Amino acid sequence: MERRDYLVRKLFFAFTTLVVVAVFNFLLFRILPGDPVRLIIHSPRMTREAQERIRATFGLDKPVWFDGERFQEGDILGAFDSQFTAYVRNLLRGDLGVSFATRQDVSELLAERAWRTVVLVLGGDVIAIFLGMTIGLIAAWRRGTPLDTGILLFGLFSWALPTFFLGIILLILARGHLPTGGMVTAGLKPEAGLLYWADVGEHLILPTITMGIVYTGEYILIMRSGVMEVLAEDYILTAKAKGLSTFRTLRDHALKNAMLPMVTMIALTFGYTVGGAIQVETVFSWPGIGRLMYEAVQKRDYPVLQGSFLLLAVSVVLANLLADLLYSVLDPRVKAE
């Protein structure tokens, strides 16, 4: 029953966070300096009528939150006919607006690119988790030895290395050997079946390796620190006193207990992982959500920026929720706070 309370609490928190993110998203793009209409059409010689027409199309002629006048007139429902209500309504319908640059539906744009980012992030993260946890455990176990120092230095170094710069270095090194940009070689279509997907896979190698290296370094440090804390606990001394072999102590006691904070940290750093994906996609021109955001920034395509941010934030919130659920399964001591 306590676990259920915990889950309900976490769900509620996730829900409120999503609401806050949605409202923040709305606010952010309403406080843009300058006239939003001007952002759409860059000509300074726009006539008044043209401005009004554009305003109407995008619903910018309505008040932002609440129409006081209509409320006083008795039109209570009409009083809520504001930009904010339109935003919420559209959001719930899955309508995220239209790209300024390509006139394409933002939701469509996001839907077609989302899986590319997922593949990249998942691939890199899974590799990083396995490698990071194993190497981190070894480093902690062999605390103080040159092996530990070497591993620690690798971890610290990869923390200091900006993700995009690692991408650039790998790009330079792999030039000529592996594809360095885009998702497929020009001209190849999905109809080509296996050939197409093999090509995609080839293009995926460098970006995934980049992600992998960066996050392996980070997870090594987290795991190492976590395991060291666990190994300093009294029950480890008990295990040793009992005559338990090092291997069994590590596996049955250290690993299990270090896993819990590790899960929390993986979830917490997932936001950082997503940020890394933006950088990697930009460097390797991998056409995912990250690259989309980069291009949208350059083109000042605000609806796309807004939509991608929303999508990324929502994903991270959900990932954290998942981690909380996982945590409650792993840790039998979980109680309602």
Added chain:
Amino acid sequence: MQALKQFVRKPMGVIGAVMLLVVLLIAVFAPRLAPYDPQERVQVTPDDILAPPDAEHLLGRDDAGKDVLSQLIYGARVSLIVGFTASFMSMFIGTTVGLVAGYYGGRIGNGLMRLVDFLMVIPDLPLMLVIIAVMGRGLLNIILVIGLLGWTYTARLVRSQTLSIKERQFVLRARSIGAGGARIILRHILPQVLPLIIAQAVLDISVSILAESSLAFLGLGDPTLISWGMMLNFAFERAISRQAWWFLLPPGFAIVWISLSLILIGNTLDEIVNPRLRTHHLFDARRMVALAVGESAGRRVSEGGQDGPFGCA
């Protein structure tokens, strides 16, 4: 202080400190060291664009014909300014929030921690990216964005420390003689938390510098300044096809240099402050037992269960 003596004994920390000193000196003496003034307009011929290194331009020229080495030298200033200012801001906010939430607890504490949780969940780079895209590029905006979003980890850290410290003898004694909240926090709790904060601050500076360089690389840096991230932005867009490694690599290595120096220092400080990370049962059981015995004998050993920067909550 005793901590300083410990610090000097650790090679990693000393190396980090030296590396940092180099950057500081370069930044301070930039006008003297840089062979050219990066802001100065120069007449360039097409041959000068992305020219490889030669005697007059030790690191060659960039895509606009300007000297790369000078830009690299001046870039140190931006990184340091952003790093220290943003970090100071976030440490200040984080420490205040952490102390208040930890000491007063109750509704205020919970409320503050909810806020911390909100901010922690939202992904950093996308949020910063979106805010700067809307608010406009500029040094102040960058510093604000990094500083106002980076305090959450510190807040959690400080709060958990405060929670354990406030139950200690000397705090209870101070309260019993009627000392008020602010006084207790400032005179009793803060000094205890300070070593942890300092270790965390150093790491925070490196995080801020990396954040600035990422934002600059993605095209959101201050257009009136040269930062290493911005150099990489230009280099990536214009120099990569020409394989102009002299423009592509030095800024990146510079970023690594300064981040690494801060991380080495910070990690060493953290090891000093957090004794649990020094050794463990499977490695040196005898020492561990000795430490434990020392603890129970009443000697003041720092409290366990602290968070390291890469540690667990």
